[in-house]
Amino acid sequence: MKIFKNLSACFLLITSCSVISHAGHGSSAPWQACEEKAVNQECSYTTHNKKASGTCQAMNNILMCVRNKPLETLLDKATQPTQPTQPTQSKPTNTIKQSVTPLTNL
Numbered sequence: 001m002k003i004f005k006n007l008s009a010c011f012l013l014i015t016s017c018s019v020i021s022h023a024g025h026g027s028s029a030p031w032q033a034c035e036e037k038a039v040n041q042e043c044s045y046t047t048h049n050k051k052a053s054g055t056c057q058a059m060n061n062i063l064m065c066v067r068n069k070p071l072e073t074l075l076d077k078a079t080q081p082t083q084p085t086q087p088t089q090s091k092p093t094n095t096i097k098q099s100v101t102p103l104t105n106l
Contacts (some may be wrong), residue, residue, distance in 0.1 A: 034063035049074045 029045035034056035037043055043065035044053040051074055054067040 030065040031062065033065035037063065039063065046074065 024028075027047055029047055030052070033043040033045040035055045039056055039058055040054070041056050042047065043056050044051060045065055046052070051072040052067045053069045053072070054065050056063045057066040086100075
């Protein structure tokens with residue numbers, strides 16, 4: 001009887017993991033990308049900072065964008081690399097030395 005319970009528990013654990021992996025999309029973007037399109041027409045949609053590209057395919061009589069290319073990472077303008085600036089050479093100036101007190105001593 002104990003073996004049957006253990007086998008049942010293992011079976012339930014294994015099958016529950018596969019159900020979670022097929023839970024579906026977190027947004028409606030794949031369906032919205034194909035609202036005005038036909039089957040096999042190219043489509044794309046973005047979620048968070050990723051762009052998905054593919055073709056519109058029929059799933060349960062509803063068109064949805066099915067990805068057939070790798071996800072593209074979209075960068076914000078603030079995080080894009082910039083061109084390195086050329087160091088400027090200037091004459092040394094008088095610098096004022098300041099003492100800095102560590103915050104731990106305050």
